[in-house]
Amino acid sequence: MPSVSMTVNGKAVSGEVEGRTLLVEFLRQNLSLTGTHVGCDTSQCGACVVHVNGESAKACTVLALQAEGAEVTTIEGMAQNGTLHPIQAAFKEHHGLQCGFCTPGMVMSAADLLQRNKNPDETEIRDWLEGNICRCTGYHNIVKAIHAAAQAMRG
Amino acid sequence: MYAFNYHRPASIDEAISALSGASDGTVMSGGQTLLPTLKQRLASPSDVIDLGAIAALKGIREDGGAIVIGAGTCHAAVAGDATVRAKIPALAALAEGIGDPQVRNRGTIGGSVANNDPVADYPAGLLGLGATIKTTKREIAADDFFTGLFETALADDEIITEISFPVPQKAGYAKFPNPASRYAIVGVMAAQGPAGVRVAVTGASEGGVFRVAEMEAALGGNFSAEALAGIGVPEDNMNADIHASAAYRAHLVGVIAKRAVEAAG
Known part of the structure; x- marks a missing residue:
């Protein structure tokens, strides 16, 4: 069985996988990082979004072996020393979630947006969330939270 | 799997x-x-x-009067590239409209072109801009490359290495996207450049991307949306599904072609 090595949330990890093992399966099953969710498993819903080498990707549509040598960040890598990442804090503050299933993907997707565009307007936020589906909130508070996070991160 | x-x-x-x-x-x-x-x-x-x-498959460079894009270059890189945005903004816009940000971060131009999905954006981009597909064996003009539904001129042991786009005088891409997938229900690239006036349509036909000679002739004399008034395409061989009937798609080709010409400015 092939083995794969990568850095996940700053820590070197490796494991044995099949060719067909998905990155999201490796994260959840081998590493027990279950914050990354599998919603649709068809690359549409975005609950599985993680960062691969700094860019957001749907971990259900990446093979674990494609991430060989990559730097991967999951939702578990966002809070630092027990302090929520500003995007997580903003989701909490602005009630950007109800059931929370989509939230890890929303936060990781938003983090990619805010590293490219420090001051997105509402349209840009909504366009960016094209690949993240939420069935509870109606998106309004998610957009509000990302807007507030952008403001907080600009300082 | x-x-x-x-x-x-x-x-x-x-x-x-x-x-x-x-x-x-x-x-x-x-x-x-x-x-x-x-x-x-x-x-x-x-x-x-x-x-x-x-690594050799990735990257974007300017080569004489052409923009050359490595086959492994992702859609986000094409959409965000300063040279592409300056020289062929229609191509940057096309790349920006594919799927969602995560798909654009990983999906590549070479993959899209080799797959030749009849509703994908890039086939219209290549055919409309008169691109050349460079492979491990040869160079193939876009006109000879897309041969049918998910079919291309590629041999089984042939890999696309890069795609060369002659810089047009003007070009515009417009699409009517499926609201869920963002694939084209109809997408049109209209361009005026070294490869002549070209109008390429994706999404509409069962056979995949195609050119519309009558529209190209009309635009050759007057590259404006008005020149396309009254020019339609037949319903025969149009895709029909729950999203759009053949008649609706045929109608959309005329509408979206005008928008593409308007987008070309």
């Missing part, structure tokens, strides 16, 4: 040899179409040859 042998070659030569050595191998670029296809068990290759680690 059925099991397969995974290969991650570091060079194009290694990729070709892995492909030649496989009993039923397939090439993967970004995997944004192939992996969903494998998950649905619509394909069961013996070997998957991942081109993702081949």
